[in-house]
Amino acid sequence: MKNKTGIVLLVLVGIAYSVLFALNEPKALPALQESLHVLLFIIPILAVVFFLMALLNTFVDEKSIAKHIGEGSSLKGWSIALVSGILSHGPAYVWYPLLQDLRNKGINDGLIITFLYARAIKIPWIPMMISYFGLSFTVIFSIYILVGALLQGLLSNQLNRVLGSRNL
Amino acid sequence: MKRFGQALKGALKNLMMIAPMLLAIIGAIGLFKTYITPEMLKTLFNGSPLHDMLVGISVGGVSVGQPFLSYLVGGELLDNGASFYGVTAFILSFVTLGVVQLPLSFSIFGLRFTLIQNVLALLFSFVLAFSITYTLQVFS
Structure with a gap:
């Protein structure tokens, strides 16, 4: 750092x-x-x-991380990233050190990116979003965020595979 | 218990390392919130979907604050003639992009991760703003 x-x-x-x-x-x-x-x-x-x-x-050690949510993440890994992203509280930057710790333990970048994007769904603010933009907007918005978070995670893993160990 | 104590020390060391950057970002947030007002933002939108999407993403990306602020500002923008595309783009980029947080992200995750994450988030702000508004129009 x-x-x-x-x-x-x-x-x-x-x-x-x-x-x-x-x-x-x-x-x-x-x-x-x-x-x-x-x-x-x-x-x-x-x-x-x-x-x-x-x-x-x-x-939690590297082995257990690798087994459950490491490289070649399973459905379980992606689900954990999405749900924990939605439930995480406070600004994103507060979570950066913890996420970097997880990266060091073997969690792939895709899961971190999925976690960060899923944070766009803010459960405590959903009633306010409904009151401003309606229920339909809120439901559609949340579904697209989940799909977008997952797609970005998968795309970033693909990009990392293509780039290999190359530094930018 | 000894292991947990050592882990706590390690976590505290991490906190001390990011403290200057964290304080700098918090200081910058105060400046943004005070000097960039919703009234300033309103003048940038004109009702055209593409223009409003571009403006929404740019403005949302540099704005900071609690998510409800983006709903408040978004609601006002809609009332003042901004398109739904632009307002959706604004809300999306407000909660997923963070220009102010970039230095911290770079220093913790490195350039490659920060670049990939933010470029994807930027592209998805366009794609999702369009998809959300289009889907909403189809269903309403």
Whole structure:
């Protein structure tokens, strides 16, 4: 993991805030408050994710992953990726470290991509989607997301096979 | 128990490694939410399906926030004359693409994974926006 990129980006965001505060403090303050709000929102989710990572590293080894949801994934693997994607909570980036851990243990990229796309179905927000766009839209939208998530997973595995170990 | 303690330490080390990037992204999210308003977004749509799909995907891809925000903005866009194609594309890209998250994805998963994932998500935003709206029209 390239730690320096994060530090550079953090410095750039810090500079942007400093400039905005200097130019127009009343407008910049809500931006900072919004960021703090997001931070407070993701802290409990991060805690859950890192607890799951620790559990995973303690009780799940590469062999069992490879057996159930590794290379040449079975229906079980794809189903797990779809359902866990739908059920996962919080922003996608919070899940990245856990997903990378799973990759290191042998889960193929297709399953990760399927997981990430299936996250477009947000169960807690479904009533709101229905109230804005109707039941038909919500049902069709959700079905297409599931199909799209699966297709993207399969396509990415195919692409990885074609590209082999080539670096981009 | 000892193994779990070591695993917790490893997870904490991982958290510390991504902390600067995470904080940077959270800072950027605050800026986006404050400086890019729904009113600004509305002016970009004109009701033409292809134009609105392109705009919807571009705007949704750079927008950040809770998914319900995309429904709120999407509903307003529909009321203001944007096509269903554009609004569907906007919602799809809002929840599946994330320009702000790209640096973190790149630093954790690497360039190849990030590129494949985002190019596929981009293409599928077009395909699914069209398919969803078309299916909806057929059934209604």
